Amino acid sequence: MVADKRRSEQPRDVLGRAPSLADTLAARLREELASGRLKAGERLPTEQQLSQTYGVSRPIVREAVGRLKHDGLVLSRQGAGAFVADPKASSVFRLDVANFSDKGDLRHIVELLMAVEASATEHTAERHSDADLATIRARLNEMQAAIDRGESGVDEDVAFHRAIIDATGNPYFRDLSEFLDRRVRTFIRTARANSARLAGMAQIVQGEHQAIFDAIVARDPQGARAAAETHLKNAAARLAIYLDR
Template identity: 40%
Template sequence: MQKLAASLREDILSGAYQLGAKLPSEAALTESHEVSRTVVREAIASLRSDGLVEARQGAGVFVISQSMPSSSMLKSFSPNKISSIIELLELRTAVEVEAAALAAKRRSPAQEGAILEACGEMRALIEVGESTVEADFEFHMAIAAATNNRRFSEFLELMGNRVIPRQRLESSEEEAATRRYLQQILAEHEKICRAISDQDEKGARDAMRLHLEGSGNRYRELLR
Protein backbone atom coordinates (compact mmCIF):
# COMPACT_ATOMS: atom_id res chain seq x y z
CA MET A 1 0.00 0.00 0.00
CA GLN A 2 2.74 2.46 0.95
CA LYS A 3 4.57 1.91 -2.35
CA LEU A 4 1.45 2.63 -4.42
CA ALA A 5 0.51 5.63 -2.28
CA ALA A 6 4.03 7.03 -2.64
CA SER A 7 3.94 6.59 -6.42
CA LEU A 8 0.58 8.33 -6.80
CA ARG A 9 1.59 11.05 -4.36
CA GLU A 10 4.73 11.77 -6.39
CA ASP A 11 2.69 11.91 -9.61
CA ILE A 12 0.33 14.45 -8.04
CA LEU A 13 3.04 16.61 -6.50
CA SER A 14 5.10 16.58 -9.72
CA GLY A 15 2.16 17.68 -11.83
CA ALA A 16 1.67 14.42 -13.71
CA TYR A 17 -1.89 14.69 -12.42
CA GLN A 18 -3.06 18.29 -12.62
CA LEU A 19 -5.44 19.99 -10.21
CA GLY A 20 -8.93 18.70 -10.92
CA ALA A 21 -7.67 15.63 -12.78
CA LYS A 22 -9.37 12.31 -12.24
CA LEU A 23 -7.17 9.45 -11.06
CA PRO A 24 -7.36 6.10 -12.90
CA SER A 25 -10.16 3.84 -11.76
CA GLU A 26 -9.68 1.28 -9.01
CA ALA A 27 -9.70 -1.50 -11.61
CA ALA A 28 -7.09 0.30 -13.74
CA LEU A 29 -4.76 0.88 -10.77
CA THR A 30 -5.19 -2.74 -9.69
CA GLU A 31 -4.10 -3.91 -13.13
CA SER A 32 -1.31 -1.41 -13.81
CA HIS A 33 0.35 -1.80 -10.40
CA GLU A 34 -0.42 -5.52 -10.01
CA VAL A 35 -1.92 -5.11 -6.55
CA SER A 36 -5.23 -6.03 -4.93
CA ARG A 37 -8.26 -3.75 -4.76
CA THR A 38 -7.72 -3.51 -1.00
CA VAL A 39 -4.24 -2.08 -1.54
CA VAL A 40 -5.62 0.46 -4.03
CA ARG A 41 -8.37 1.55 -1.63
CA GLU A 42 -5.96 2.02 1.25
CA ALA A 43 -3.50 3.94 -0.95
CA ILE A 44 -6.30 6.30 -2.02
CA ALA A 45 -7.31 6.69 1.62
CA SER A 46 -3.74 7.74 2.41
CA LEU A 47 -3.87 10.41 -0.33
CA ARG A 48 -7.19 11.62 1.04
CA SER A 49 -5.62 11.88 4.47
CA ASP A 50 -2.89 14.06 2.93
CA GLY A 51 -5.57 16.34 1.50
CA LEU A 52 -4.44 15.65 -2.08
CA VAL A 53 -7.57 13.98 -3.47
CA GLU A 54 -11.26 13.62 -2.80
CA ALA A 55 -13.70 10.89 -3.76
CA ARG A 56 -16.90 11.98 -5.48
CA GLN A 57 -19.68 9.45 -5.30
CA GLY A 58 -20.34 7.85 -8.66
CA ALA A 59 -17.67 9.96 -10.39
CA GLY A 60 -14.29 8.83 -9.11
CA VAL A 61 -11.30 10.27 -7.25
CA PHE A 62 -10.07 13.76 -8.17
CA VAL A 63 -6.95 15.80 -7.36
CA ILE A 64 -7.81 18.77 -5.14
CA SER A 65 -4.31 19.87 -4.12
CA GLN A 66 -0.76 19.56 -5.46
CA SER A 67 1.02 20.37 -2.22
CA MET A 68 1.33 18.59 1.09
CA PRO A 69 -0.09 20.31 4.19
CA SER A 70 2.56 22.14 6.20
CA SER A 71 1.45 20.49 9.41
CA SER A 72 -0.71 17.61 10.48
CA MET A 73 -3.53 17.68 12.96
CA LEU A 74 -2.39 14.25 14.14
CA LYS A 75 1.39 14.61 13.80
CA SER A 76 1.95 12.95 17.19
CA PHE A 77 -0.48 10.09 16.53
CA SER A 78 1.17 6.66 16.57
CA PRO A 79 -0.94 3.75 15.23
CA ASN A 80 1.34 1.31 17.07
CA LYS A 81 0.56 2.82 20.49
CA ILE A 82 -2.69 1.71 22.06
CA SER A 83 -2.76 4.89 24.17
CA SER A 84 -2.78 6.96 20.93
CA ILE A 85 -5.60 4.85 19.52
CA ILE A 86 -7.68 5.38 22.66
CA GLU A 87 -7.08 9.16 22.51
CA LEU A 88 -8.22 9.22 18.88
CA LEU A 89 -11.36 7.20 19.68
CA GLU A 90 -12.25 9.71 22.40
CA LEU A 91 -11.88 12.55 19.89
CA ARG A 92 -14.00 10.69 17.35
CA THR A 93 -16.70 10.06 19.97
CA ALA A 94 -16.94 13.80 20.65
CA VAL A 95 -17.58 14.44 16.94
CA GLU A 96 -19.23 11.36 15.46
CA VAL A 97 -21.93 10.79 18.05
CA GLU A 98 -23.54 14.08 17.07
CA ALA A 99 -22.82 13.40 13.39
CA ALA A 100 -24.91 10.23 13.60
CA ALA A 101 -27.83 12.13 15.13
CA LEU A 102 -27.64 14.83 12.45
CA ALA A 103 -27.47 12.16 9.74
CA ALA A 104 -30.63 10.56 11.12
CA LYS A 105 -32.37 13.93 11.03
CA ARG A 106 -31.13 15.22 7.67
CA ARG A 107 -30.15 12.29 5.46
CA SER A 108 -31.59 12.06 1.96
CA PRO A 109 -32.66 8.72 0.43
CA ALA A 110 -29.43 8.70 -1.62
CA GLN A 111 -27.32 9.34 1.48
CA GLU A 112 -29.17 6.62 3.35
CA GLY A 113 -28.37 4.29 0.45
CA ALA A 114 -24.66 5.18 0.60
CA ILE A 115 -24.55 4.32 4.32
CA LEU A 116 -26.30 1.00 3.75
CA GLU A 117 -24.02 0.22 0.80
CA ALA A 118 -20.89 0.82 2.87
CA CYS A 119 -22.25 -1.44 5.60
CA GLY A 120 -23.02 -4.13 3.02
CA GLU A 121 -19.50 -3.84 1.56
CA MET A 122 -18.01 -4.49 4.97
CA ARG A 123 -20.24 -7.54 5.41
CA ALA A 124 -19.12 -8.93 2.04
CA LEU A 125 -15.43 -8.38 2.83
CA ILE A 126 -15.74 -10.18 6.16
CA GLU A 127 -17.29 -13.16 4.38
CA VAL A 128 -14.34 -13.50 1.99
CA GLY A 129 -11.70 -12.70 4.61
CA GLU A 130 -10.41 -9.43 3.09
CA SER A 131 -9.43 -6.23 4.89
CA THR A 132 -12.40 -4.12 5.99
CA VAL A 133 -10.44 -0.99 6.93
CA GLU A 134 -11.37 1.08 3.89
CA ALA A 135 -15.02 -0.07 3.89
CA ASP A 136 -15.24 0.86 7.57
CA PHE A 137 -13.81 4.30 6.81
CA GLU A 138 -16.29 4.77 3.95
CA PHE A 139 -19.14 3.89 6.32
CA HIS A 140 -18.18 6.68 8.70
CA MET A 141 -17.57 9.06 5.79
CA ALA A 142 -21.06 8.31 4.42
CA ILE A 143 -22.57 9.21 7.79
CA ALA A 144 -20.54 12.43 7.90
CA ALA A 145 -21.79 13.33 4.40
CA ALA A 146 -25.38 12.67 5.48
CA THR A 147 -25.13 15.41 8.12
CA ASN A 148 -25.16 17.87 5.19
CA ASN A 149 -22.53 19.81 7.09
CA ARG A 150 -19.28 19.45 5.16
CA ARG A 151 -17.17 20.16 8.23
CA PHE A 152 -17.85 16.66 9.52
CA SER A 153 -16.58 15.15 6.26
CA GLU A 154 -13.55 17.44 6.29
CA PHE A 155 -12.74 16.32 9.84
CA LEU A 156 -12.67 12.65 8.83
CA GLU A 157 -10.88 13.37 5.54
CA LEU A 158 -8.18 15.16 7.50
CA MET A 159 -7.58 12.13 9.67
CA GLY A 160 -7.94 9.59 6.86
CA ASN A 161 -8.19 5.87 7.49
CA ARG A 162 -6.03 6.28 10.60
CA VAL A 163 -9.42 6.57 12.31
CA ILE A 164 -9.73 2.81 11.70
CA PRO A 165 -6.63 1.64 13.60
CA ARG A 166 -7.11 -2.12 13.52
CA GLN A 167 -4.65 -3.02 10.73
CA ARG A 168 -2.59 -4.66 13.43
CA LEU A 169 -5.60 -6.76 14.43
CA GLU A 170 -6.45 -7.82 10.88
CA SER A 171 -2.89 -9.02 10.32
CA SER A 172 -3.08 -11.19 13.43
CA GLU A 173 -2.63 -14.92 13.13
CA GLU A 174 -5.66 -15.44 15.38
CA GLU A 175 -8.07 -15.58 12.47
CA ALA A 176 -11.08 -16.84 14.44
CA ALA A 177 -10.72 -14.12 17.09
CA THR A 178 -10.34 -11.48 14.39
CA ARG A 179 -13.47 -12.69 12.62
CA ARG A 180 -15.50 -12.57 15.86
CA TYR A 181 -14.26 -9.03 16.48
CA LEU A 182 -15.23 -7.92 12.98
CA GLN A 183 -18.66 -9.52 13.30
CA GLN A 184 -19.18 -7.49 16.47
CA ILE A 185 -18.14 -4.29 14.69
CA LEU A 186 -20.51 -5.14 11.83
CA ALA A 187 -23.41 -5.66 14.25
CA GLU A 188 -22.69 -2.24 15.77
CA HIS A 189 -22.63 -0.66 12.30
CA GLU A 190 -25.94 -2.29 11.41
CA LYS A 191 -27.52 -0.87 14.56
CA ILE A 192 -26.32 2.61 13.56
CA CYS A 193 -27.72 2.03 10.05
CA ARG A 194 -31.15 1.07 11.35
CA ALA A 195 -31.39 4.15 13.56
CA ILE A 196 -30.38 6.49 10.72
CA SER A 197 -32.79 4.78 8.32
CA ASP A 198 -35.58 5.16 10.90
CA GLN A 199 -34.60 8.82 11.39
CA ASP A 200 -34.19 8.03 15.08
CA GLU A 201 -31.81 10.73 16.29
CA LYS A 202 -31.48 9.45 19.84
CA GLY A 203 -31.05 5.87 18.65
CA ALA A 204 -28.35 6.90 16.17
CA ARG A 205 -26.55 8.93 18.81
CA ASP A 206 -26.69 6.06 21.32
CA ALA A 207 -25.62 3.44 18.75
CA MET A 208 -22.61 5.48 17.62
CA ARG A 209 -21.59 6.14 21.21
CA LEU A 210 -21.86 2.43 22.02
CA HIS A 211 -19.75 1.61 18.95
CA LEU A 212 -16.92 4.08 19.61
CA GLU A 213 -16.83 3.75 23.38
CA GLY A 214 -16.94 -0.03 22.97
CA SER A 215 -13.93 0.16 20.65
CA GLY A 216 -12.12 2.26 23.24
CA ASN A 217 -12.90 -0.28 25.95
CA ARG A 218 -11.61 -3.13 23.76
CA TYR A 219 -8.29 -1.34 23.29
CA ARG A 220 -8.10 -0.58 27.01
CA GLU A 221 -8.33 -4.31 27.63
CA LEU A 222 -5.33 -4.80 25.31
CA LEU A 223 -3.46 -2.08 27.21
CA ARG A 224 -4.09 -3.91 30.47
Protein backbone atom coordinates in the same frame (compact mmCIF):
# COMPACT_ATOMS: atom_id res chain seq x y z
CA MET B 1 6.77 13.25 -13.50
CA VAL B 2 9.12 10.39 -12.90
CA ALA B 3 7.67 7.42 -11.11
CA ASP B 4 9.48 5.84 -8.24
CA LYS B 5 9.66 2.11 -8.70
CA ARG B 6 10.64 1.23 -5.18
CA ARG B 7 7.38 2.12 -3.56
CA SER B 8 8.09 0.09 -0.49
CA GLU B 9 11.03 2.32 0.24
CA GLN B 10 8.75 5.14 1.33
CA PRO B 11 10.94 7.42 3.39
CA ARG B 12 10.23 7.24 7.06
CA ASP B 13 9.76 10.80 8.12
CA VAL B 14 8.86 10.35 11.73
CA LEU B 15 12.14 8.96 12.86
CA GLY B 16 15.63 9.69 11.75
CA ARG B 17 14.74 12.75 9.79
CA ALA B 18 17.01 15.59 10.71
CA PRO B 19 14.91 18.73 11.03
CA SER B 20 15.86 21.37 8.53
CA LEU B 21 17.13 24.75 9.62
CA ALA B 22 13.92 26.39 8.47
CA ASP B 23 11.97 23.91 10.55
CA THR B 24 13.87 24.57 13.72
CA LEU B 25 13.84 28.31 13.19
CA ALA B 26 10.10 28.25 12.53
CA ALA B 27 9.62 26.30 15.73
CA ARG B 28 11.65 28.80 17.71
CA LEU B 29 9.78 31.75 16.28
CA ARG B 30 6.50 29.99 16.98
CA GLU B 31 7.62 29.58 20.57
CA GLU B 32 8.53 33.24 20.67
CA LEU B 33 5.02 34.14 19.58
CA ALA B 34 3.29 31.69 21.90
CA SER B 35 5.26 32.89 24.89
CA GLY B 36 3.85 36.34 24.38
CA ARG B 37 7.20 38.06 24.06
CA LEU B 38 5.79 39.38 20.82
CA LYS B 39 2.26 40.65 21.06
CA ALA B 40 -0.37 40.93 18.36
CA GLY B 41 0.23 43.82 16.03
CA GLU B 42 3.89 44.21 16.90
CA ARG B 43 6.48 44.04 14.19
CA LEU B 44 8.86 41.14 13.94
CA PRO B 45 12.57 41.78 13.60
CA THR B 46 13.60 42.27 9.99
CA GLU B 47 14.72 39.28 7.99
CA GLN B 48 18.20 40.73 8.11
CA GLN B 49 18.18 40.89 11.90
CA LEU B 50 16.70 37.43 12.24
CA SER B 51 19.31 35.96 9.95
CA GLN B 52 22.04 37.50 12.08
CA THR B 53 20.42 36.60 15.37
CA TYR B 54 20.04 32.95 14.52
CA GLY B 55 23.04 32.63 12.27
CA VAL B 56 21.25 31.50 9.14
CA SER B 57 20.83 32.96 5.70
CA ARG B 58 17.97 35.15 4.69
CA PRO B 59 16.27 32.55 2.45
CA ILE B 60 16.05 30.27 5.46
CA VAL B 61 14.53 33.06 7.49
CA ARG B 62 12.09 33.68 4.67
CA GLU B 63 11.11 30.04 4.58
CA ALA B 64 10.56 29.94 8.33
CA VAL B 65 8.54 33.13 8.42
CA GLY B 66 6.67 31.91 5.37
CA ARG B 67 5.39 28.96 7.36
CA LEU B 68 4.16 31.20 10.13
CA LYS B 69 2.37 33.27 7.52
CA HIS B 70 0.92 30.13 6.06
CA ASP B 71 -0.40 29.16 9.47
CA GLY B 72 -1.95 32.57 9.95
CA LEU B 73 0.33 33.61 12.79
CA VAL B 74 1.98 36.54 11.04
CA LEU B 75 1.14 38.90 8.23
CA SER B 76 3.64 40.71 6.10
CA ARG B 77 3.51 43.78 3.93
CA GLN B 78 6.17 44.44 1.37
CA GLY B 79 8.25 47.39 2.41
CA ALA B 80 6.73 47.61 5.86
CA GLY B 81 7.69 44.38 7.57
CA ALA B 82 6.12 41.32 9.15
CA PHE B 83 3.61 41.69 11.95
CA VAL B 84 2.19 39.36 14.54
CA ALA B 85 -1.34 38.48 13.49
CA ASP B 86 -4.29 38.77 15.80
CA PRO B 87 -5.13 35.21 16.86
CA LYS B 88 -8.81 36.13 17.00
CA ALA B 89 -8.76 36.86 13.30
CA SER B 90 -6.78 33.81 12.33
CA SER B 91 -8.76 31.54 10.08
CA VAL B 92 -6.59 28.46 10.01
CA PHE B 93 -6.41 25.72 12.58
CA ARG B 94 -3.61 23.21 12.71
CA LEU B 95 -3.75 19.88 14.47
CA ASP B 96 -0.48 18.06 15.02
CA VAL B 97 -0.59 14.46 16.09
CA ALA B 98 3.01 14.09 16.99
CA ASN B 99 3.46 11.06 19.19
CA PHE B 100 0.77 8.71 18.09
CA SER B 101 2.36 5.71 19.70
CA ASP B 102 1.74 7.27 23.07
CA LYS B 103 -1.24 5.57 24.58
CA GLY B 104 -2.66 8.63 26.32
CA ASP B 105 -2.48 10.51 23.09
CA LEU B 106 -4.35 7.77 21.31
CA ARG B 107 -7.09 7.94 23.91
CA HIS B 108 -7.45 11.67 23.36
CA ILE B 109 -7.70 11.18 19.63
CA VAL B 110 -10.32 8.50 20.04
CA GLU B 111 -12.30 10.77 22.33
CA LEU B 112 -12.34 13.49 19.72
CA LEU B 113 -13.25 11.01 17.03
CA MET B 114 -16.13 9.76 19.14
CA ALA B 115 -17.41 13.29 19.70
CA VAL B 116 -17.39 14.09 16.03
CA GLU B 117 -18.75 10.81 14.73
CA ALA B 118 -21.51 10.51 17.30
CA SER B 119 -22.74 14.02 16.57
CA ALA B 120 -22.49 13.47 12.84
CA THR B 121 -24.48 10.26 13.10
CA GLU B 122 -27.11 12.09 15.09
CA HIS B 123 -27.38 14.80 12.46
CA THR B 124 -27.61 12.31 9.65
CA ALA B 125 -30.43 10.52 11.42
CA GLU B 126 -32.49 13.68 11.50
CA ARG B 127 -31.86 15.06 8.05
CA HIS B 128 -30.77 12.41 5.55
CA SER B 129 -32.09 12.22 2.02
CA ASP B 130 -33.14 9.04 0.25
CA ALA B 131 -29.96 9.11 -1.79
CA ASP B 132 -27.88 9.36 1.38
CA LEU B 133 -29.70 6.39 2.80
CA ALA B 134 -29.14 4.34 -0.34
CA THR B 135 -25.41 5.05 -0.22
CA ILE B 136 -25.16 4.11 3.42
CA ARG B 137 -27.10 0.92 2.82
CA ALA B 138 -24.79 0.02 -0.05
CA ARG B 139 -21.75 0.44 2.17
CA LEU B 140 -23.36 -1.70 4.84
CA ASN B 141 -23.97 -4.47 2.31
CA GLU B 142 -20.43 -4.25 0.99
CA MET B 143 -19.16 -4.68 4.51
CA GLN B 144 -21.25 -7.80 4.90
CA ALA B 145 -19.98 -9.12 1.59
CA ALA B 146 -16.41 -8.60 2.70
CA ILE B 147 -17.06 -10.49 5.90
CA ASP B 148 -18.67 -13.32 3.96
CA ARG B 149 -15.55 -13.50 1.85
CA GLY B 150 -13.60 -13.95 5.03
CA GLU B 151 -11.90 -10.58 4.88
CA SER B 152 -11.44 -8.16 7.73
CA GLY B 153 -13.56 -5.50 6.04
CA VAL B 154 -11.60 -2.64 7.52
CA ASP B 155 -11.81 -0.60 4.33
CA GLU B 156 -15.55 -1.20 4.05
CA ASP B 157 -15.88 -0.29 7.71
CA VAL B 158 -14.29 3.07 7.03
CA ALA B 159 -16.46 3.57 3.94
CA PHE B 160 -19.63 2.91 5.93
CA HIS B 161 -18.80 5.51 8.52
CA ARG B 162 -17.70 7.94 5.87
CA ALA B 163 -21.01 7.66 4.06
CA ILE B 164 -22.80 8.60 7.26
CA ILE B 165 -20.58 11.58 7.84
CA ASP B 166 -20.89 12.75 4.26
CA ALA B 167 -24.65 12.70 4.62
CA THR B 168 -24.45 15.52 7.15
CA GLY B 169 -23.31 17.83 4.38
CA ASN B 170 -20.89 19.44 6.81
CA PRO B 171 -17.41 19.61 5.27
CA TYR B 172 -15.77 20.20 8.63
CA PHE B 173 -17.22 17.00 10.02
CA ARG B 174 -16.13 15.21 6.90
CA ASP B 175 -12.55 16.41 6.82
CA LEU B 176 -11.87 16.15 10.52
CA SER B 177 -13.33 12.71 10.96
CA GLU B 178 -11.62 11.49 7.82
CA PHE B 179 -8.32 12.55 9.30
CA LEU B 180 -8.97 11.07 12.72
CA ASP B 181 -10.43 7.92 11.21
CA ARG B 182 -7.40 7.36 9.09
CA ARG B 183 -5.09 7.78 12.01
CA VAL B 184 -7.01 5.51 14.32
CA ARG B 185 -8.01 2.86 11.84
CA THR B 186 -4.63 2.36 10.26
CA PHE B 187 -3.50 1.79 13.78
CA ILE B 188 -6.25 -0.74 14.29
CA ARG B 189 -5.46 -2.38 11.01
CA THR B 190 -1.84 -3.01 11.83
CA ALA B 191 -2.76 -4.09 15.32
CA ARG B 192 -5.29 -6.57 14.04
CA ALA B 193 -3.02 -8.02 11.42
CA ASN B 194 -1.66 -10.76 13.65
CA SER B 195 -4.96 -11.58 15.23
CA ALA B 196 -6.78 -14.86 14.71
CA ARG B 197 -10.11 -13.80 16.14
CA LEU B 198 -10.69 -11.70 13.08
CA ALA B 199 -13.77 -13.27 11.55
CA GLY B 200 -15.92 -13.35 14.65
CA MET B 201 -15.08 -9.83 15.59
CA ALA B 202 -15.91 -8.47 12.17
CA GLN B 203 -19.42 -9.89 12.51
CA ILE B 204 -19.82 -8.27 15.91
CA VAL B 205 -18.76 -4.95 14.42
CA GLN B 206 -21.28 -5.48 11.65
CA GLY B 207 -24.04 -5.98 14.18
CA GLU B 208 -23.24 -2.61 15.71
CA HIS B 209 -23.27 -1.08 12.25
CA GLN B 210 -26.72 -2.53 11.67
CA ALA B 211 -27.97 -0.90 14.86
CA ILE B 212 -26.66 2.48 13.72
CA PHE B 213 -28.22 2.04 10.32
CA ASP B 214 -31.60 1.06 11.75
CA ALA B 215 -31.68 4.14 13.95
CA ILE B 216 -30.87 6.34 10.97
CA VAL B 217 -33.62 4.75 8.91
CA ALA B 218 -36.05 5.32 11.76
CA ARG B 219 -34.95 8.96 11.86
CA ASP B 220 -34.17 8.52 15.53
CA PRO B 221 -31.34 10.96 16.33
CA GLN B 222 -30.98 9.97 19.97
CA GLY B 223 -30.93 6.29 19.12
CA ALA B 224 -28.43 6.86 16.33
CA ARG B 225 -26.14 8.76 18.66
CA ALA B 226 -26.44 6.06 21.28
CA ALA B 227 -25.72 3.31 18.77
CA ALA B 228 -22.74 5.18 17.39
CA GLU B 229 -21.42 5.80 20.89
CA THR B 230 -21.63 2.16 21.93
CA HIS B 231 -20.03 1.12 18.67
CA LEU B 232 -17.14 3.51 19.10
CA LYS B 233 -16.81 2.66 22.76
CA ASN B 234 -16.60 -1.01 21.90
CA ALA B 235 -14.13 -0.29 19.14
CA ALA B 236 -11.96 1.57 21.61
CA ALA B 237 -12.21 -1.34 24.02
CA ARG B 238 -11.23 -3.81 21.31
CA LEU B 239 -8.36 -1.54 20.43
CA ALA B 240 -7.20 -1.48 24.01
CA ILE B 241 -6.87 -5.26 23.95
CA TYR B 242 -4.36 -5.08 21.20
CA LEU B 243 -2.57 -2.22 22.80
CA ASP B 244 -1.95 -4.18 25.96
CA ARG B 245 -0.45 -7.20 24.31
